[in-house]
Amino acid sequence: MEKKKLLIVDDHRIFAESLSNMLGETEQFEIDKSFTINEAITKYKATLFDIIITDIQFPELDGFFFIDYIRKQNDSIKIVALSSFLNPLLLKRLQRMKVNAYLNKNTNRIDLIHILNNLNENHFYYPSYRGKENELSPREIEILKFILEEKTTKDISILLNISISTIETHRRNLFIKTNSLNMIGLAKYAIINNII
Known part of the structure; x- marks a missing residue:
């Protein structure tokens, strides 16, 4: 073959x-x-x-x-x-x-x-979505709300008593998980998912 x-x-x-x-x-x-x-x-x-x-x-x-x-x-x-x-x-x-x-x-x-x-142009393969891989964690939701309130990374770090690098990691993950390119994308995601 x-x-x-x-x-x-x-x-x-x-x-x-x-x-x-x-x-x-x-x-x-x-x-x-x-x-x-x-x-x-x-x-x-x-x-x-x-x-x-x-x-x-x-x-x-x-x-x-x-x-x-x-x-x-x-x-x-x-x-x-x-x-x-x-x-x-x-x-x-x-x-x-x-x-x-x-x-x-x-x-x-x-x-x-x-x-x-078994790839076929007439069929789009996507595994059953169980909502876990992309589900935002409680901490990510908390940080997303602060970001949408226009809080800086330093402000969020102080408010949550966690390091700036940890906040930056959460920020990156938020953009990836929500498929957002900017703040507008994050805001749309938050509205669609009833986060704000």
């Missing part, structure tokens, strides 16, 4: 290498890896891939830019979007972009291989 050509795009090298090794053991895929969007575009132009597995978040251009670029070039290539935080708010956006699957990076080996072998 001819191997499917697969490109893994992820800026976390250890994850990309591990995923490549795991899928390589099946001997079903011919695998290449890219650690930046620009590198992935270069490799895409040089090789006719059957499947692309890509992260959504990158330090430079984001995964949405990459997915959009690929779809404009090729409507039939199979695309799997990966994320550490599965966000149901992204579902419609990814479906509109004709992504074939949206998976958590913790998806087990058997499920992942099954999904890769």
